[in-house]
Amino acid sequence: MLGEGMLKGMAETAKNFVGSFFSAKRLTTVQYPEERIAPFEAARVFPFLVYDAKNPADPADWLVGMRCVACQICEKECPPKCIFIEKSKDKKPDALGKQQFYPARFDIDISVCMSCQICVEVCPFEAIKMDTEFELSTDDRFGGLLLDREQLAKSNEYYHQIHATEAAAVDDHLAEGKVKAEAKTTAVAIAGAIRGAEVPPPAKPAETPAADAASEASAARTAPVTKTAKRPTGAGN
Amino acid sequence: MTEFNSHSATVAEMQESPRSEHWNRPAHIEPSGDGELLEVAMGPHHPSTHGVFRMDVALDGERVIRLRPVFGYLHRNHEKIAEGVSYLASMPYTDRLDYICPITNNWAYALAVEKLTGQAVPERAEYLRVILGELTRFQNHASSIGFLIQEMGASGTPLMYAFREREKILDLFEKLTGARMMVNYMRFGGCRVDASPAWMNVARKTVAGLTEFADEFERLLTSNEILMARTQGVGILKPELAVNAGVTGPMLRASGVNYDIRKVDNYGIYDRFDFRVPLGDHGDVYDRFMIRTLEMRESIKILQQALKDIPDGPIMDPKAKIRGFRPKPGEAYGRIEAPKGELGFYLISDGGPSPYRYRIRPPSLINLTILEDMCLGQNVADVVLIFGSVDIVLGEVDR
Numbered sequence: 001m002l003g004e005g006m007l008k009g010m011a012e013t014a015k016n017f018v019g020s021f022f023s024a025k026r027l028t029t030v031q032y033p034e035e036r037i038a039p040f041e042a043a044r045v046f047p048f049l050v051y052d053a054k055n056p057a058d059p060a061d062w063l064v065g066m067r068c069v070a071c072q073i074c075e076k077e078c079p080p081k082c083i084f085i086e087k088s089k090d091k092k093p094d095a096l097g098k099q100q101f102y103p104a105r106f107d108i109d110i111s112v113c114m115s116c117q118i119c120v121e122v123c124p125f126e127a128i129k130m131d132t133e134f135e136l137s138t139d140d141r142f143g144g145l146l147l148d149r150e151q152l153a154k155s156n157e158y159y160h161q162i163h164a165t166e167a168a169a170v171d172d173h174l175a176e177g178k179v180k181a182e183a184k185t186t187a188v189a190i191a192g193a194i195r196g197a198e199v200p201p202p203a204k205p206a207e208t209p210a211a212d213a214a215s216e217a218s219a220a221r222t223a224p225v226t227k228t229a230k231r232p233t234g235a236g237n
Numbered sequence: 238m239t240e241f242n243s244h245s246a247t248v249a250e251m252q253e254s255p256r257s258e259h260w261n262r263p264a265h266i267e268p269s270g271d272g273e274l275l276e277v278a279m280g281p282h283h284p285s286t287h288g289v290f291r292m293d294v295a296l297d298g299e300r301v302i303r304l305r306p307v308f309g310y311l312h313r314n315h316e317k318i319a320e321g322v323s324y325l326a327s328m329p330y331t332d333r334l335d336y337i338c339p340i341t342n343n344w345a346y347a348l349a350v351e352k353l354t355g356q357a358v359p360e361r362a363e364y365l366r367v368i369l370g371e372l373t374r375f376q377n378h379a380s381s382i383g384f385l386i387q388e389m390g391a392s393g394t395p396l397m398y399a400f401r402e403r404e405k406i407l408d409l410f411e412k413l414t415g416a417r418m419m420v421n422y423m424r425f426g427g428c429r430v431d432a433s434p435a436w437m438n439v440a441r442k443t444v445a446g447l448t449e450f451a452d453e454f455e456r457l458l459t460s461n462e463i464l465m466a467r468t469q470g471v472g473i474l475k476p477e478l479a480v481n482a483g484v485t486g487p488m489l490r491a492s493g494v495n496y497d498i499r500k501v502d503n504y505g506i507y508d509r510f511d512f513r514v515p516l517g518d519h520g521d522v523y524d525r526f527m528i529r530t531l532e533m534r535e536s537i538k539i540l541q542q543a544l545k546d547i548p549d550g551p552i553m554d555p556k557a558k559i560r561g562f563r564p565k566p567g568e569a570y571g572r573i574e575a576p577k578g579e580l581g582f583y584l585i586s587d588g589g590p591s592p593y594r595y596r597i598r599p600p601s602l603i604n605l606t607i608l609e610d611m612c613l614g615q616n617v618a619d620v621v622l623i624f625g626s627v628d629i630v631l632g633e634v635d636r
Contacts, residue, residue, distance in 0.1 A: 002462060003462060004460065004462075005459070005460030005461045005462050005464075005465075006461050006462055006463065008456055008457075008460060008461075009456065009457045009458060009460075009461050011456075012453060012456050012457045013394060013457070016398075028401050028404065040408075040411050040412050040415075041412075042411065042412055042413065042414065042415040042430070043411060043415055043416075044415040044416060073560070077323065077325070077326065077560065078326075079322055079326035079327075079329055079330065114329055114419065115416065115419060116328075116329035116419070116421045117415065117421065118325065118326065118328075118329065118421070121429075121559065122559065122560055130415065
């Protein structure tokens with residue numbers, strides 16, 4: 001019969017129309033912005049820099065606890081080249097307690113960033129992670145979208161809030177690294193003590209940590225592959 | 238030309254195709270010959286053009302005498318950019334080719350690089366690729382049918398039905414990869430993140446719901462008389478022309494040519510799954526619509542098998558490099574059956590950190606080249622329809 005197929009289709013739309021008054025399955029939208037759906041744990045928008053809060057009263061706490069050591073790997077690997085880093089002249093202790101450089105300038109142009117999270121993947125220091133904040137509109141096209149290091153710095157607690165599983169895995173990984181680093185320094189100290197008993201101590205002991213840190217940084221630059229491959233990025237989904 | 242094997246079946250075989258000869262019209266109408274032509278520029282801001290695309294159409298009354306496709310408005314220099322950045326850095330750019338199906342773009346690129354380096358992919362990663370690839374195919378076909386019907390004038394309803402389902406699939410993508418569309422998921426030698434058991438459960442539930450949706454969608458559309466009247470006998474593509482023009486994907490199969498790269502190449506692990514390749518027998522817009530509907534069913538079949546069989550294990554070859562990736566000099570062409578046709582990446586490596594040559598074979602662009610042949614002699618209103626049935630994404634056409 002001509003028109004049968006049309007009636008069949010219209011019965012389908014009628015079913016859906018009536019269903020939208022009764023069935024919760026048919027209500028597929030929410031009234032944004034009054035109602036919001038919580039973002040998924042794996043969701044990613046733009047990167048931010050993680051810092052370990054040490055003294056919340058200190059206004060420069062974000063800089064003291066910043067994990068970034070300005071190794072500039074993310075700057076090199078970023079596909080649209082939206083990261084700008086300047087290395088500091090002096091050093092401060094990093095997350096593992098080693099003396100490291102820190103970013104004197106760390107800018108991300110989020111009008112260029114394409115949220116690919118390659119910076120997160122290549123970072124050997126667990127310093128840069130993806131945020132879930134997406135309501136970032138501003139009336140300043142250039143300055144407002146060029147985030148500096150202070151705007152980018154978010155605490156580790158915040159990271160735990162937005163990516164709980166992933167952050168827990170990262171904390172474990174860092175704790176492991178810290179234990180290893182401590183074991184290494186103890187071993188070095190013991191070896192030094194033994195050597196010290198035999199021969200006079202070296203003339204310039206202040207340079208040893210710096211050289212150590214530099215060699216560490218260069219090692220990270222040349223061969224961080226195994227490190228990154230093992231890292232449990234985005235374990236939670 | 239038309240070969241059939243045990244894996245393929247025509248539309249008529251697979252389903253009672255509700256085709257009424259009553260609505261068929263002659264495929265080609267002779268020009269009236271009074272010599273007066275009207276030239277119309279459809280696009281680049283025409284609502285039917287799926288983006289910025291222009292068709293310069295010469296009309297004799299209502300009939301199309303000449304059609305010239307003009308593309309390039311969305312050119313973003315993708316291939317040249319890829320020759321300047323590392324292999325890994327091109328991966329997120331491939332998401333932006335055919336932005337309806339980013340997973341398959343990732344897959345084709347990863348496959349090409351894996352061919353170049355001889356990199357093996359772990360079992361579980363192959364399964365994850367198939368699962369995500371077939372989900373992509375499903376949502377692409379659903380939304381492309383929705384767009385096709387919208388171009389017929391049914392503004393909204395079928396498209397919203399398709400998008401409701403697409404939303405569930407995009408939620409799955411976001412849960413796993415972190416992004417709805419710009420997934421950046423595959424890596425050379427595996428995938429970026431593993432799927433948790435919770436994700437697998439949600440995926441199984443979603444796939445179970447897809448059958449229901451396919452039933453609903455078919456009840457809504459396939460036997461609709463208006464749809465048949467508008468699409469049957471319109472925009473016929475002969476199999477000889479389709480093969481000669483290099484047309485691939487649902488377009489080619491709607492013309493009756495049995496060519497599916499999943500069957501021909503058996504890339505990945507597609508030889509393990511039991512599925513059939515639907516073939517059309519008229520090569521008109523209705524067949525293209527029907528092929529997509531049936532392929533959605535086949536995708537569900539593959540998804541069910543893959544979700545049942547997926548093994549545990551690593552998702553990334555531990556020896557695979559992420560940074561400092563420098564393949565040996567050589568060349569490779571990796572191709573997959575993307576939802577729109579054969580998507581291939583051709584790479585030449587000179588041993589450096591970025592490819593010497595990076596070339597994409599986009600299905601949308603090549604399927605679009607025979608637009609004029611399909612449109613000649615048709616009414617101008619059908620041009621929109623024929624164009625919609627090609628199923629293109631301008632991000633891929635212009636790159």
